[in-house]
Each structure stands twice: as structure tokens, then as C-alpha cells.
Amino acid sequence: MSNLLNEKKPIYEQIRDWLADQIIDETLVEHDKVPSTNEIVTYFKVNHITVSKGVTELVEEGVLYKKRGVGMFVSEGARGKLLEKRREGFVEEYLKPMLEEAGKLDLSKSDIQKMIDMNRSEK
Incomplete structure (x- = not known):
């Protein structure tokens, strides 16, 4: 297995997320050809x-569509679909646990906002 992958979640999910990340960061855009399954197998050694x-x-x-005999391509609106899905997951995976822990630590909204401001990377 490639060092690009970890054991924290199933490999197929990591590969799905790897492709999704390329669409989200616009490395792959609508109608771009996606690496073939064989290319991905070789790249990750899985x-x-x-x-x-x-x-x-x-x-x-x-998010992807297939053209028989040609390959897979990024669908129209794929980035928007992925962003919407990730935003929904963000609340459950990150925000709710963070707010729960903040409550245990007796942090106020302004305390949390200060921490966010101090740690936010510049875009």
C-alpha cells in the first residue's frame, strides 16, 4: 500500500476523497478526463x-460520468455537489464535537471566535 494512504478509514474512501479533493480544488474541472482505474491502481499500489x-x-x-471505451470524466456541477456534501459533513464531524468540548471547557462564543481568528490561515 502507498504511503499516501493511511489506516484511519477504508482505502476506497480515501481514493474517492482523493479524486473529490482534485475536483474541489479545481485540479480537475467539468468534463476533464479522470485518471483511469488502472492508473490509480498503479499510483496507489492497491x-x-x-x-x-x-x-x-x-x-x-x-460527480463522475463514464464514456464507454473512452474513460471517466468530471460531471457538470460536480464541484458544487461535493462542496454541499462536505459542508453538511463538516457540522457533524467537526463543529458539533468542537462545540461539545468547548462547553466542557466553559468557553464562550467570543473565546472560540478569538481562537479561530488566531489560528485561521490567510487565503
């Missing part, structure tokens, strides 16, 4: 079925 599972999820979500 099983073909694992890669197929991650790619298939993106196809089922309407």
Missing part, C-alpha cells in the same frame, strides 16, 4: 476492486 469501489461511488453520486 487492488483494482478497491479503486473501482471508490470511483463507482462518485459515479453514483453524479
